[in-house]
Amino acid sequence: MNLKKFMLAFAVLAMFGSPVHAREIVLATWGGTWGKAIVEKAIEPFEKKTGVKVKVISGVSLANVQMISAQRANPKVDIVMLTAGDGATAYQDDLLAPLEPKKIPVLTTLPQDGIPHDAEGHPMLAGMWLYPYGIVYRTDKLKSEIKCWKDLWREDLRNKVGVSSPKYMNGYFLLTINKLAGGTEQDVRPGMERVKALGRNLVAIIDDSAGQQRLLAQQEVWAVPMVSSAAYKMIDEGVPARFVVPCEGAPASMDVIAMVKGGPNPEDASKFIEFYLSPDVIADVTRELKITPVNRAAKITPDHAKYTLTDEELSKLIRFDDQAIVNNRASWQDTWDREIAPMTRR
The missing domain is CATH 3.40.190.10 (Periplasmic binding protein-like II)
Structure with missing residues (x-):
């Protein structure tokens, strides 16, 4: 240039x-x-x-x-x-x-x-x-509504309950049942024992929302804890089901x-x-x-x-110590894999 x-x-x-x-x-x-x-x-x-x-x-x-x-x-x-x-x-x-x-x-x-x-x-x-972690159940299969966590132990749910392990959703299922059984984030043994008491009701451990939706749609499970957003998506697609925030409260x-x-x-x-x-x-x-x-x-x-x-449901939300979850979830999963997971192999 x-x-x-x-x-x-x-x-x-x-x-x-x-x-x-x-x-x-x-x-x-x-x-x-x-x-x-x-x-x-x-x-x-x-x-x-x-x-x-x-x-x-x-x-x-x-x-x-x-x-x-x-x-x-x-x-x-x-x-x-x-x-x-x-x-x-x-x-x-x-x-x-x-x-x-x-x-x-x-x-x-x-x-x-x-x-x-x-x-x-x-x-x-x-x-x-x-988004709350509540219970979804098939309205066409159960004569009585599910209203509370304790309903998962009902006899009419024999071989029809799916739950999630500690590695899914911050371990909320175990922690919620543990809290209701008197345990704490430092001691989940009461919750483990209560989950084991599901006995013949427990048919599947499902650690993803797609799997939960599929098993409900296929009628392999009739009730499963699930996050609300995934539940409503499935219901809006035509599965005859209902999502509830249990009477004892729910984590979100x-x-x-x-x-x-x-x-x-x-x-x-x-x-x-x-x-x-x-x-x-x-x-x-x-x-x-x-x-x-x-x-x-x-x-x-x-x-x-x-x-x-609703405002009432917000007031009943169950909260857990996030740091305790980070610190302990691996050990909870180890215990779960030894004591709970084998219950579904039948």
Whole structure:
């Protein structure tokens, strides 16, 4: 390039500036039905409103934790959506940054138990939604309703009860039965004995929602503990069944949104979290997923209300020590595999 052409090119750059790069944040979240709802009801409206692009990386909660851990020295992700347990572990491992209420004002409107705090009082995570772990049963096979956990031991459920082991849903089935039997997270022997007392009622151990849906649809089990979102999906597809929050109460999982420590675009990431957790947006997402928003200001339509927890049910939720679950679940599974799993081999 001769001097004249170089000076002309330089003048053009000076006049118009360097190429403008679109702002972008990276979000790691679930794929499938969950990811589709998040994209359509939250990400697309956010992009349209702000001009900030949201790149989505799809993966299950634990896989996303492993990904941001691998990127610890040079984070590529701004925001991650996780189960509350994985979120707390990731925060303790210094993978997540505290949330800042000054930049995310909606945090101040969420219920206290929807914002887990660290030892210094900083918000670690923000709750998005809750989905209870209750009981689903075939209404066409049982003459009497199932209303309580204790009903799983009824004689009319002989060879028709499926349950999940400690490796699924934070061990909620064992922990719930254990609590009702007088045990604690440090001593699950009462729960183990009570589960063993299912005897001939116990026919299957099912550690995934697809398997639970299939066995119920095929009538191989008539009752099984299950998360509400999976239960309602199956019921809406035509399986004659009902989901109940048992009379003794039920545990519920909370999924959370968090900031990756050292993420490349913290300002726009904060704006997305503020937008996402706002009452109108989180109402749209949770309505699509048939689950309960943590933000109690979210407007619940009559159709959505069929799938959400009532205030009374919220007050009866059973809570467990997340750290105790992390510390003890492997040993619970070992005992389960030796003492409970063989009961289904008949």
